[in-house]
Amino acid sequence: MFNNSTYSQIIQDRLKQVDFPEQPDNLYDPLRYILSLAGKRIRPQLVLMGAELFEPRTMKDAISASLAVEYFHNFSLIHDDIMDNAPLRRGKPTVHQKWNDNVAILSGDALLVKAYEQLCLSPVEKIAPLLQVFNKTALEVCEGQQLDMDFEERSQVSEVEYIDMIRLKTSVLLGGALQMGAIIAGTSLENQQLLYDFGVNLGIAFQLQDDILDVYGDPKTFGKQVGGDILANKKTILFIKLKELASEEDKQLLTELLTHDIDKEPQKVEKMKALYAKYDIPSLAIYQKEKFTAVAYEKLEAIPCPKASKQSLFNLANALMHRAQ
Amino acid sequence: MFNNSTYSQIIQDRLKQVDFPEQPDNLYDPLRYILSLAGKRIRPQLVLMGAELFEPRTMKDAISASLAVEYFHNFSLIHDDIMDNAPLRRGKPTVHQKWNDNVAILSGDALLVKAYEQLCLSPVEKIAPLLQVFNKTALEVCEGQQLDMDFEERSQVSEVEYIDMIRLKTSVLLGGALQMGAIIAGTSLENQQLLYDFGVNLGIAFQLQDDILDVYGDPKTFGKQVGGDILANKKTILFIKLKELASEEDKQLLTELLTHDIDKEPQKVEKMKALYAKYDIPSLAIYQKEKFTAVAYEKLEAIPCPKASKQSLFNLANALMHRAQ
Incomplete structure (x- = not known):
């Protein structure tokens, strides 16, 4: 890390x-x-x-x-x-x-x-x-937390809604933190915006990666219990994509799987992974993650500063996006 | 009001x-x-x-x-x-x-x-x-609320501690609100302080009066149930003074009264009032209330503004301190 x-x-x-x-x-x-x-x-x-x-x-x-x-x-x-x-x-x-x-x-x-x-x-x-940035960010973080709680109660959440929720709940604070530094340095609004966008997109990519690693991470290096999100019936990018794409028959299977905990269904993680595999969900999630990562790098590259001075931010992005844990 | x-x-x-x-x-x-x-x-x-x-x-x-x-x-x-x-x-x-x-x-x-x-x-x-004023006030209000909760758990609370708690929990916000107005008007720090002190002292006096009215208010005009604080075993200025002054024998009686609710002791309010009367608690509480009221008026009078412009603040203080409800 x-x-x-x-x-x-x-x-x-x-x-x-x-x-x-x-x-x-x-x-x-x-x-x-x-x-x-x-x-x-x-x-x-x-x-x-x-x-x-x-x-x-x-x-x-x-x-x-x-x-x-x-x-x-x-x-x-x-x-x-x-x-x-x-x-x-x-x-x-x-x-x-x-x-x-x-x-x-x-x-x-x-x-x-x-x-x-x-x-x-x-x-x-x-x-x-x-x-101004702090207040806006703080309110958005509250909104993200509320949406996260609301989504737990809802049966249907779209991918767009999910990504917007993680943007608010976790990513705007990364963007806002960077922008606050930029404000103190006295740079232009354009530069502030580029740096903010770098942080927000990196944050979304990081969160999507977290969803992916929770299922496919190396148990030796991943900090949390692999499969924990599946066992907790958490609405992750993988789950949301699966629900969107599954056939009626598999939706039925999914619904059933959700009602069983690990005692009743010791194969819960494996069965869910089989469904994910059937619909190529990991690739779709990785594609999304990489899309946001690419936008983050683009924004950072677009900032008119010498490459050398951006190195620590590139290092940060690399470290966050290539972690195995 | x-x-x-x-x-x-x-x-x-x-x-x-x-x-x-x-x-x-x-x-x-x-x-x-x-x-x-x-x-x-x-x-x-x-x-x-x-x-x-x-x-x-x-x-x-x-x-x-x-x-x-x-x-x-x-x-x-x-x-x-x-x-x-x-x-x-x-x-x-x-x-x-x-x-x-x-x-x-x-x-x-x-x-x-x-x-x-x-x-x-x-x-x-x-x-x-x-x-600066807002942050200080906000933190003090949190401190007051915490002390109020702490006092509920403690067997012994002194009068000084109690008054400091109500100062923080309710009065500094009145003083802070007035001071913020004074800041916007661009007046001196000295004047800000006088107005702040007026608000804080008025707030303490008002809270002490609330404790008194809760027991001795007119049921027709007092908004809440008269005797409500006694029934809820609330630590008010009256209760704290009584605990300080009661003989060992009456302390015993008091402790017993606290363990009984209204079903077990239908005379709870009357018995507590008899104890208050025995030690002249109402007079002592009224004395305290009047002391803070007097300081509030003094501070307001000391502000070097024409009397006429202070009229609405005097009206406010009079209305708050002479309410029957």
Whole structure:
């Protein structure tokens, strides 16, 4: 997995300086806790990379916005974990599990406010344009999470709807983080847009790849249980494509498979994979993934900066799209 | 109850223009719903009044900040109602009751972001100082809510702790709203502070009065069930004072009374009132309320503006502190 030690170090150093109040401990301990869980810190790195790309001297001005993005991401994890009833996050108990739902709701709220507080430490003339991107992105992330929950209740979800959901839920924050860096560097709206589009398309491609690896990944290197999405009846790009293309007979088979859990149907993963294979679903999903990856690279190439200064972003994209895990 | 029709009209007109997206409806319908429940809109009025006091021509510049404060207040109601498991708000089902907890968490989050979005529509040179007050206030409100929940679990809470909790949970938002108006009017930090202090002290006095009226209010005019706090074993200023002053024997009686609900002890309210009377608790609480009221008036009087321009704030304070409901 991508990790550029220069950026990580800057973020880690700044996080160490963070000094939340001691009291009320039920409000601030959960924030210390979630921020201490070693995430990959991809999103705050993107803010720094966006600034460095256009004006390396502005990178230090981007640290607060970088932290704001990390806070926002962790706020959304705390609240999403309540909604998804998730027991673990990064291998540790989630906030609502370790404390309770009320603590998780309220400390999440406080972390969102803390994100805005950090953002306001940016150079004063950049605060208004940064907030515009941040607010838009934050609302879209909420919309994506709501759509994701809505889709779980719906029997029919189209491919277009699914891709739009993952764009909102996960990808706009990558694009927004990069754009915020670009804003701090003082580049043109056109360049901001190119960099934003790079991030959003890369994010969609990454999410599609995640769906694919969940079924076809190497169990040795894939972080999660291979086949986990199938066992959880998750609506992934593979599932949605299959439902769209399956014959009436196979739709029947699919419906039946969904009602059985692994105890009743030990071959659930294998049977689903057989259906996927019959309709060439993996190829179709890979095609989609590659389409979004290609657009991401095109956008990055179109940015009028020396190739060398774009290298770390190319490295990031390569690392994300060629991971086996 | 205080209601100045000029300010209300401005706020109502602006709320009517609000245009949340149609989709996802589970995210935005709850926001349309909670904002349509006719609240008193005291807080957004305070923003307008704060601006008008120092520079009447800036009142129109304060409308966005005024809406931001109303959004923030409603966000906190949505989330607090989940935490308090409250079925009703303003006589209608709460958001988590009408939809579900997940919808309430996420639509609350979206409304907080919308509050920031509104705030950012303020005159650009005021955005940074407005955000500073808004962020500080928002965090304090979270702290107050956490303390309130913590106190429910604790056996001992001091008067000082209780007053600090109500200051954070309810009063700083009144002070903050007024200060935000003052910032938009462009007045000095000293004047901002005086107006802020007026709001905070008035808020504390109002909350103490609420505790008193809950036991001694006129059932005909008090909006809630008289004695409701006693029946719910709520830690109010009266309860905390009693616990502090009661003899060992009466403490025993009190502890016993707390374990009984109304079915087991139909005289619960009367017995508690007898204990309050024995230790002269109502007078002590009224003394505290009047102390904070007096400070509020002093602060307002100290603001170097013509008496006439302060009239609407005096009217507000009088209306709040002499209500029978």
